[in-house]
Amino acid sequence: MLLLIGSFLGFMVIGVPVAIAMFVASGLYLLVYGIAPDIIIAQRMIAGVESFPLLAVPFFILAGNLMNIAGVTGRIYAFAVALVGWMKGGLAQVNIIGSVIFSGMSGTALADAAGIGTIEIKAMRDHGYPVEAAVGVTAASATLGPIFPPSLPFVIYGMMANVSIGALFMAGIVPGVVMTLLMMITVAIMAYRKGWGSDAPFEVRKLFAASLEIVVVLAVPLSIWLLTLTGLSLNLSVGVALLALIAVDWYFDFSAVMALMTPVILIGGMTMGWFTPTEAAVAAVIWSLFLGLVRYRSMTFRGLAKASFDTIETTASVLFIVTAASVFAWLLTVSQAAQLLSDAILAVTDNPWMFLLLVNILVLIVGCFLDTIAAITIIVPILLPIALRLGIDPVHFGLIITLNLMIGLLHPPLGMVLFVLSRVAKLSVERTTIAILPWLIPLFVALFVITFVPAVTLWLPTQMGLIR
Template sequence: MLLLLGSFLLLMLVGVPVAISMAVASVLYIVLYGVAPDIIVAQRMIAGVESFPLLAVPFFILAGNLMNSAGVTGRIYSFAVALVGWMKGGLAQVNIIGSVIFSGMSGTALADAAGIGTIEIKAMKDHGYPVEAAVGVTAASATLGPIFPPSLPFVIYGMMANVSIGALFMAGILPGVVMTLLMMITVAAFAYRKRWGSDAPFNVRELLSAGMEIVVVLMVPVAIYLMMRAGLSMNAAAGIALLVLLALDWYFGFSAVMALMTPVILIGGMTMGWFTPTEAAVAAVLWSLFLGLVRYRTMTLSTLAKASFDTIETTASVLFIVTAASVFAWLLTASQAAQLLSDAILSITDNKWVFLILVNLLMLFVGCFLDTIAAITILVPILLPIVAKFDIDPVQFGLIMTLNLMIGLLHPPLGMVLFVLSRVAKLSVERTTMAIVPWLVPLFLALILITFIPAVSLWLPQQLGLLR
C-alpha cells in the first residue's frame, strides 16, 4: 500500500497528470509484487467503463456544449438580468440565478464556469465590480452545477455505490435550493457592506415578463398531469403541452422559455418514468439540437462540429480517469487499504457524527489534490462499507461527498474551476484563490446542513417513493 500510494503521490508532485499517475502506480505495484497477471490491468480498465449509466457522461457533456454553441447561455443570462438585476448587487445575483438554470442543462461545474461564467465575469467587470468579486461569486455559483440534477458526479457515484441515480438527482434539488439562498444572502451582505447598487432599472414590464415565463414553464408538467388524469395517454398529453408551449413562445416572443424547459423536461421525465437518467442525457442532447437548429436557428455546422469535438476530448479525459481509477481502487482494496482505514476510523470513534466530521475533513483534503471523478472512483469502495456500519444513507453520503469535492475544485493545487476562472479573468492563481475565500462561507454552511440534517437530502426522494 505504501508503494502504491507513495508512487502515485510522487508522480503527481512532479506534474504527471492524475490519470497517468494512477495507471503507472498501479502497473508498478503489480509488476513488483506480482499480485495479479499483467492482463488484469486491461481487464479492470475495461470493466471500469463497461457500464450503462456511464453513457450519460458524454451525452450530458454534449448537451452543455450544444447549449453554449446555440446561444442559449446568453438568453439565460438576459432572463436572469430581467428577474433579479434590479436588486442591489444585481449582477452578482444574476450570476447565481444563471448558474442555477444552466446547471439543469450541463451537470458540471466546469461547463458552468467556462460557459455562462465567462459572460458573467465580463458583465460584472464592465459594470464596475472588482474583478475579485466577479471571480468569487462565479466560482461559488459554479459548484451548483453538480448538485442540481443532472449531475455527472452523481452518475459516477451511483454507478460505484450501486445507488439509484434518479434518487440522487432528486436528493440534490433541496440542497441546491438551500445553497442558492445562502449565496444570495451572501451577495446581499456584500452589497450592503460595499455599497453595491443595482445594475438594471426596476422595470415592471420586464419583471412581469420574466415571471410569466417561469409560470408558463411550471404549468407544463401540471397541464400534462391534468390531461393524463382526464384520460389522455402520457405521449398525447406531452405532445399537446409541447405544441401549446411552442405557440405561446411564438406569440409572446419569450426570450428563455424554451431554454428554461430543459431542466423541467429532464427532472419531470425521470420523475414520471418516461426515461432513465441515462436516457435523460440523450433527451437533453435532442432538446439542445432542437433549440439550436429549429427554434433559435443559431447553430451552424461549424459550431456543431466544434461542440462535438470538445465533447469527444472532454469525454476521453473523463473516461481515462475512470479507467485508471478503477484499477487503482481495486488494488487499494486488494492491499487491505479499505480494511486498514476502516479499523483506524473505528478505533478513533464509534459515533456517527464524529465519523462524518472526519470524512468531511478527509474529502476536503482529497478534493484539493484529486480530480472529482477519480476521487469518487477511489473513495467510494473504501468508505461505503464504513458508511453502512454507521447506518448512514448512501444517498445522503453521495451529496456530502459531491459537495466536498466541489469545494475542492476551488482550491490549488488541482482545482480545475480555479484555473478556468484564473484564465478567464486574467488573474494570477494566487489572486483568484484569495478572491474565492470569502465565498466559501455559504458553501461550508450548506455542507454542515447537508451533513447533520439528513432530511435536507432525503425528504424529496422519500416523498417521490425513490427511497424507503
C-alpha cells in the first residue's frame, strides 16, 4: 500500500499528470511485487472503458461544444438579461441563471466556465463590476453544471457504483435549485453591501417576452399530456407538440425557446422511457445540430469540424484518466489498501452522519489534488461499500461526492475551473483564489443541506419510481 499510494503521491508532487502518475505507480507495484502478469494492465485499462454508459461522455461533450459554436450561449445570456438583469447586481444574477440553463446542455463545470462564463465575465467587466466579483460568481455558478442533469460525473459515478444514471440525473434537480437560490441570495446581499445597481432597465415588454418563453417551454409537456387524454398515442402527441413548438418559435422568433427545450427533451425522453441516459447524450447532439444548422443557421462546417476535434481531444483525456484510474483502483483492492482504509474509517465511527462528515472533509481535500473523474474512480470503490453498510443510499452518496469534487475544482493546487477563469480574466491564480473565497459560503451551506437532509436529493427520484 505504501509503495502504491506513496509513489502516486510522489509523482503528483513533482508535477506528473494525474493519469500518468496513477499508471506508472500501478506499473511499479506490479513490477516489484509481481502479483499479476504485466498484461493485466492492458486488460484492466480496456475493462475500465468497455462500458455502455461511458458512451455518454463523448456525446455530452460534443453537444456542449456544438452549443457553443452555434451561438446558443449568446442567446441564453440575452434571455437571462431580460429575465433578471433589472435586479440589483443584475449581471451577477444573469451569470447564475445563464449557468443553470447552460448546465442542462453541457454537463461539466469546465464547459460552463469556458463557454458562457467567458461571455459573462466580459459583460460584468464592461459594466463596471470588479473583475474579482465577476470571476467569483462565475466560478460558483459553474459548479451547477454537473449537479443539474445531464452530468458527466454522474455518468462516471453511476458506472462505478452500479447505480441508475437516470436516478442520479433526477436526484440532482432539487439540490441544483437549492444551490441556485443560495447563490442568488448571496448576490442580493453583496449587491446591497457594495451598492451594485441594476444593469438593464426594467422593461415590462422584455420581462414579459422572457416569461412567455418559459411558459412556451413548459406548455410543451403539458400539451403532450392533454393530447394523450384525447386518445392520441404518446408518440403522435409528442410529434404534434414539437411541430407546434417549432411553428410558434419561427413565427415569434423567440431568443432562447429552443435552447431552453434541451433539458426538457433530455429529461422528458428519459422519463418516458424513450431513451437511456446514454442515448440521451446522442439526442442532445442531434438537437444541437438542429439548432445550429436548421433553426439558427449559425453553424459552419469549419465550426463543426473544430467542435468534433475538440471533442476527440477532451474525450481522449477523460477516458485515459478512467483507464489509468481503473488499474489503480483495482490494485487498491488487490493490495487490501481499500479494506485497510475502510477498517480505519469504521474504527473511528460507525455513525452514518459522522461518516458523512468525514467523507466531506476527505473528498474536499482530495478534490483539490485530483481530477474529478480520477477522484470518482478511486474514491467510490473504497467509500461506497462503507456507505452501504451504514445504510446510506448510493444515489444520495453520489450527490455528496460530486458536489465536494465540484468545490475542489475551485481550489489550488489543481482546481481546473480556477485555472480556466484565471486565464479568461487575465488574473493571477492567487487573486482568482481570493475572489472565489466568499462564494464558498453558499456552496458549503448547500453541501451541508444536501448531506444532512437526504430528502432534498431523494424526494424527486423516489416520486418518479426510480429508487425505493
